[in-house]
Amino acid sequence: MEDGRTAVTLASAQDVAYAREAAKRAMTEIGASTVRRTKFVTAVSEIARNAVIYGRGGRIVFEIREQGGVRSVVAECSDRGPGIADVAMALTDGYSTGKGLGRGLGGAKRLVDRFEIRSSETTGTVVILESRAR
Amino acid sequence: MAKEVTTGSVLVEDFDRVLSGWLKVQASENVKRTDLVSAKESEKQSRDLLAALADVAPEAATADGFDLSDAQWAPVREALEEIAENRTERGVSAAEMGWFIASLKQPFFEILHEELGETSAELMREIWSATRIVDQVALYAIETLVQKREAIIERQRGEMTEVSAPVVKIWDRIVTVPLIGTLDSFRAQTVMENLLDAIVQWEAEIAIIDITGVSTVDTLVAQHLLKTASAVRLMGSECVICGISPKIAQTVVNLGVDLPNITTRVDLQSGLAYAFRRIGVAAGER
Numbered sequence: 001m002e003d004g005r006t007a008v009t010l011a012s013a014q015d016v017a018y019a020r021e022a023a024k025r026a027m028t029e030i031g032a033s034t035v036r037r038t039k040f041v042t043a044v045s046e047i048a049r050n051a052v053i054y055g056r057g058g059r060i061v062f063e064i065r066e067q068g069g070v071r072s073v074v075a076e077c078s079d080r081g082p083g084i085a086d087v088a089m090a091l092t093d094g095y096s097t098g099k100g101l102g103r104g105l106g107g108a109k110r111l112v113d114r115f116e117i118r119s120s121e122t123t124g125t126v127v128i129l130e131s132r133a134r
Numbered sequence: 135m136a137k138e139v140t141t142g143s144v145l146v147e148d149f150d151r152v153l154s155g156w157l158k159v160q161a162s163e164n165v166k167r168t169d170l171v172s173a174k175e176s177e178k179q180s181r182d183l184l185a186a187l188a189d190v191a192p193e194a195a196t197a198d199g200f201d202l203s204d205a206q207w208a209p210v211r212e213a214l215e216e217i218a219e220n221r222t223e224r225g226v227s228a229a230e231m232g233w234f235i236a237s238l239k240q241p242f243f244e245i246l247h248e249e250l251g252e253t254s255a256e257l258m259r260e261i262w263s264a265t266r267i268v269d270q271v272a273l274y275a276i277e278t279l280v281q282k283r284e285a286i287i288e289r290q291r292g293e294m295t296e297v298s299a300p301v302v303k304i305w306d307r308i309v310t311v312p313l314i315g316t317l318d319s320f321r322a323q324t325v326m327e328n329l330l331d332a333i334v335q336w337e338a339e340i341a342i343i344d345i346t347g348v349s350t351v352d353t354l355v356a357q358h359l360l361k362t363a364s365a366v367r368l369m370g371s372e373c374v375i376c377g378i379s380p381k382i383a384q385t386v387v388n389l390g391v392d393l394p395n396i397t398t399r400v401d402l403q404s405g406l407a408y409a410f411r412r413i414g415v416a417a418g419e420r
């Protein structure tokens with residue numbers, strides 16, 4: 001990650017693993033603890049898989065930032081899917097329109113320091129995840 | 135018993151038995167890929183790797199938390215590099231590479247079982263130590279293969295998504311399956327089927343799923359574990375999941391996933407202790 005940015009195209013289940021690898025590398029690069037790293041990687045796994053399953057695929061970009069001497073990794077995942085009609089509902093534990101446990105979105109939110117979601121029928125879904133090194 | 139039997143001593147003193155046992159498992163588990171790697175090549179690679187292990191492991195594997203990247207493991211790494219080089223060229227997948235190494239557990243377990251059969255506490259300790267060595271070697275082999283491949287096509291890292299999971303009978307009525315890699319692809323289904331087949335074949339009462347080699351437990355993996363555990367239960371057996379590290383435990387709690395009615399243990403050793411107790415073999419769980 002020479003310039004601090006990596007992008008992973010999300011088209012298939014295999015790409016989710018690739019996104020996790022990239023997330024892991026970025027968190028290792030900023031010197032995050034293994035617990036923080038594991039949590040972030042798991043959150044990325046959830047969001048990337050949602051983009052593949054429900055969002056007709058998309059892209060996730062990782063960026064390393066620094067604020068007040070603390071480094072962090074920001075992941076922005078965007079897809080071209082139908083969007084989420086009721087975001088609050090989708091964030092509720094146990095809610096799934098597919099075959100999942102319905103814990104991906106809510107879980108991801110609890111696993112990171114910053115979680116943002118924007119979704120509309122026309123633009124698809126964008127999820128931003130951020131975790132600091134400490 | 136004149137001398138203490140350990141994984142290390144088995145490697146050195148029963149070298150030929152381990153090797154021939156391994157080659158036999160390779161053939162039966164279909165991990166040989168004779169279409170890609172000739173039997174002769176496979177035998178040479180297996181022998182070289184075992185010889186390197188026999189040289190290094192008895193000394194180096196005794197320390198707790200040994201690391202394959204330590205200097206003393208260099209001969210093993212070299213043997214693995216050579217095997218990975220050869221197999222990358224032939225197009226062997228990461229999962230197949232994992233199987234190839236992991237199938238080494240079976241002969242180890244058989245010999246240890248034979249030699250230590252009456253003293254299950256020692257057997258447990260040595261099964262644990264053999265597992266640690268073989269798993270570390272398998273992981274290193276997969277990583278090396280993937281790295282070599284990455285040099286060829288960057289995207290081949292996706293191969294890591296294939297999980298490698300040979301089911302091994304550890305004791306009468308106990309089977310164990312180590313998951314190495316991740317479960318994104320369709321292989322997750324195969325793992326479950328293999329495990330259920332093994333339960334029937336060996337009339338197993340306890341199935342231990344060792345997830346030490348799984349780096350991320352997300353909702354998909356959790357769901358897979360839940361499904362597998364209930365299928366195992368439906369067959370009248372019990373499922374024990376071990377290898378849940380503190381960082382994974384914290385993550386799973388944050389995810390909000392519950393693993394109800396599933397016995398979990400921190401590592402394979404305590405998983406085995408539990409299993410022995412359940413089937414009435416005195417080993418004592420500490």
Ligand SMILES: Nc1ncnc2c1ncn2[C@@H]1O[C@H](COP(=O)(O)OP(=O)(O)OP(=O)(O)O)[C@@H](O)[C@H]1O
Nearest residue numbers: 050054055090096097098100101102103104105353
């Ligand atoms: N990128 C997306 N585009 C469209 N809909 C989405 C997207 N992400 C999530 N959803 C909707 O939100 C619901 C909840 O998502 P969440 O990840 O929490 O659960 P899940 O994917 O169904 O199951 P799990 O993640 O536990 O395996 C999904 O079932 C789906 O209907």
Ligand SMILES: [Mg+2]
Nearest residue numbers: 050100104105
């Ligand atoms: Mg999901």
